[in-house]
Structure formats: C-alpha cells, structure tokens
Amino acid sequence: MRKTFTLSMTFLHTWGGLVFGWLLFMVLLTGSIAVFAGELTYWLTPEIRGGLRPDAVRSMQIGEDYLRAHAPTSRLWRVTLPTSREPALKVTWKELGEGSKKLDPETGAEIVRKTEGGSFFLQVHEDFHSNRDKNPTGFFLVCLAGMAMLVASVSGIVVHKRIFKDLFLFRPKTSPHRAWLDAHNVFGVLALPFHMMMAFTGILLLYWLFLPSAAPVVYPGGNSEFRREANAQDYRQVKGEAGDPAPTAPLKFYVDKAESLFGAGRTAYLYVRDPGRTNAVVEVYRERTERVSQQVDQIAMDRNGTVIRSLLIKEKTPLFRLQSFVASWHWIEWGGNLARWFYFLAGLMGAAVTAAGLVVFTAKRRKGAEGQAWFRIVEAVNVAAVAGACIASVAFFWAERLTPVEAAARDDIPVQAFWVVWAAALVHAALRPARQAWVEQLALTALLCLGAPFLQGLVFRDLATADWVRIAVDATFIAGGLCFALAAWKVRTPSFAATLPARREA
C-alpha cells in the first residue's frame, strides 16, 4: 500500500477522518449537549415551577398517592425523585396499563407538556435517534464513528508527530491553513486523554451488544440473565404470577430501610413490582452523584421489608468495581456541575478538533482541486456536517418552544424539525459557494442561539425568579451565539488571517 508507516497513517487519518468526521462532529456535539440533558429538559418544560427545592419524603408520598389513584392494577411502578438538575417528580407504570407522568413535586399537579427534552441529544449521540432494537444501523454507525475516533487519535499522533517538537507552538497569524492546522493540533493534543478515553469507554460500555453471541453461549437465559449476574440489573423485569391482594407499607418504610444501608437521603428512584400483592417487591436505587461508579447500590425488599437481594458496590469484587469505575467515566453522573462543565467544554473541544480537521482537509487541497466535482461535494458536506449540525441542534430548541403544548404527537415535532433543518442545511450548502454557505449557516446559528432564550420571553421569567439552572442555560445560549457570530465574522473576511499583521517570528 503506502510506502512508509507515516504515509499509511496519513492516508488513514486524512480519509478516515474526513468520512467519519462528518458523523463524529454530530456525535460529539450532541454528546456535549447531552451532558446537560436534565437541565435542558427542565429548561424546555416551563411548566415546572422555578426555584423549587423539593423535599424527597414529601415527593415520594405524592408519587405514591398518584400511582395508587391512577394505576392501582399495574404490575410495575417506578417513582423517580426530583433532583436539583431537574426538579420534577416522575412516575411511570407498566403492564396492565402503561403510562408516565411528570408531577409538580410539591402540589402533585400533572405537567401536561410532552417532550423528549435534553434526552433527545442523548439519543442522537447514542444511535442517531433510531430504535436500536428494531434497526441497529444508527447504533452501529455511532459505534463505527467511535472506533474511527480512536483510530484517528492514534494515527493523528503519528501524522502530527511534529506536535512533540513544536509542542509550544501556536501560529494563529502565519497562514490560514497553518492556523487551522494548529487549532486542530491544540484542541486535539490538550484534550487527547479525554477524547481517547471517551471513544474507548463509549465502545466499551456496550460490550454485550458488540459481542452478541458471547452471553447466550455461557448463559442459557441470554443477555438478560448475563446482565443480571454481571450487574444485578433487570431483576425488576423478572415477572412471576401475581399473588393475592395484600397491603404494602407506605414507600417511605422501604426507602428508610434501604437508606439505612446506603446512606440517608441518597435514594434516586425505586421500583415496585406487583404493588399491593403478597409477592410485592420494592427495589430502591441509590444516586451516583458523588461516586465515580456506574453501578449503583440497590436494595430489594419483600412486602414486609425483609431484604431479599442487595447490591452494595463496596462489597463487590475489585474487577467489578474497576469496570464500574471505568464505565462511569463516560456517563458523567458524578462530580456535580464542575465536572459537567468540564465535560461539556472538553467535548466541544473534540467537536472543534473534528471541525478544524475537516476545514484543513479542504484548505490544503483548495489550490489543486478547486472546481472539481468531488471537492465541491466535500466542501458542501463539510458545511452541512458542521454548521448544519449546529443549526439543527438549535432548531430543535426553537421547535420545542414554538410547538403548542396541546399539539398531537407533540414530542415528535421538534425531532422532525431537527432532521428537516439538517437536510435543508445540506441543500443550502450544495447551492451556495462554500464560503458564503459557511458564513450564512454560522450566522444563522448565531441568531438562533441568541434568540432562543427570548422565545416567549421566558428568560425574563427565569431572571425574575432567580432560577439559576435555567439562567445558566440561557447564558450558555447567548455565549454560544456570540461565539458563532465571531466565527461567522472571521470566515466572512477573505482569508482573514492573511490580512492581519505578520507575526514577528523570533
């Protein structure tokens, strides 16, 4: 193939980076946004009152009352307690009637708005918002992109090996192409450990989906039996004959018992299997905010509060805990706001590496290939994959805000808006000259970002109620809008870097 190791690596990095870069940018962008999935759902649900500091005991009582009144015959209940990130109480019931509701954690009033909220971005990040049980294409595309990211990271070190020699070199003013390359290197090198870790853990997390035939060979019950042993999950799925009616104690009784084992006030959510029957089982799950652990402590009790199953992380084997520790690096549920901001920004740096890399690809070849059909296509797809993905993401928020609460299939409309806008961005990029397309799409993203907080004037309400979570989202939109405006401005100026005074090179 290629003559030397470096040349083959360059080939791999360049072309693999180009093709998968288009996918990767979207995966990295939505993944970064999804870090704040809970906060965004809260922001997208104005019906949840601002400034709530819900009391866990009272919320649980409200959830329990609601389920007893509305789903007395269902065989599986779930109550998710409100958090400071998303202060709504969630109740879900399944089997013999199925439903899910968000409630005001203090009054118990139903929140009627149906929305995917921030978890939409989680879905796009995971499998391009496809149903991976029905059609795993989207899921495997993301997995391929993740592997390509690992490959690009390693081959990138080989290709850009000058980064070791020029470790402290950043030349924003020498030439546009060099500046983009340096930006690519700066973002890539600084966050390299983070990016490699995220790509690696992203693939590692779903090992049982990648090796689908391994578990059924060892476990007669297949994946679910394997997972039950591996991480004690999914017990709630085990369904037996429903027993005779028999009263269960108030949920607080079980929660207190569980919290005596894993810490007071640490309950995140609980399941009740067969409520109000002799065979009722209550499973209480601990939160994972201050532990770097993917698996959570979970206690299952029978109707009388006798512990029948428990998983306490500290009692598990070192290997189990190591797996749990590493897996949790990807799903950032620990560390609070500080770590989430870190992840958000470092994730955006990953998106920036990808975007800068895509631009370098065209900047390097513009002289030789300008006017050729394939180059035109690459340029157009670049614009749509980067700027178009940004527009589509912000358009999702606009569609969420503008779709009436009572619209039919309400939660689908913003999702469709996302895809339609992305497709429109591709068409626009194909019709316009590359530079204009960049400028217009970046400028549109900027406008959408700047406008989003002001839709329905909600930013003023957030300010008036000192609702800091929502204000932070508003402020991030504004900051993002300014960044996009700056980017549009810079790209608008013809070869902006060349017009700046030459750097005085020592």
Next chain:
Amino acid sequence: MGVALSCLLTFASLVLFALAMRRHHRQAFGRDPAPRAVLAYRLAATVLIVLAPAPWMLERGPYMGFVTWMFCGVPLVGLAAVALFTALAARRSEVETEVEA
C-alpha cells in the same frame, strides 16, 4: 486552593519541558542549552508533572480527583494558558508595532 496549586505545578513543569527544547531555550536565554541542562530540565519537569495532580486529588478525593484531573483539568487549563498567552503575545506585538511606527 489545591486546584490552583495543581495548575501551577503543571504550568511550571511544561515551562521546564519547553526550556529543554533548543528553540525555546534560545528564545528565553539567547543560547543553546547544554546537554546536561537538557537532562536536568526534563528530569525536573517529569517530577513536577507527576506531582502536579496530588494537591487536586487530595482536595477532591482520589477517584474524583484522578478522573477530573486527567480528563478535564489538564485539557482546559492547557487551553486557558494557550488562549491567555496567545492573546498577550498578540497585544504585545501590536504595542511594539505602534512604538516602532
């Protein structure tokens, strides 16, 4: 406090790594570094970079400290330093150009 100390240690370590390079040593001192000095710079830099996460980890606990340092702290502190020094250098060169003009 521990966070700041970790950042400073990292920065000091990277300065030493830079000084071990001919080009940067010349920029700083106007002459090439002696081979022995290169070794000394690198050794000191390595010791500092290994020690750097310790204050951070002491403050935030070993697990949380390790994870936040490795995957979040280093890249973002680095980016902030790059942005800051690039901006400072740009400003200084502008000022110098004005003075010369």
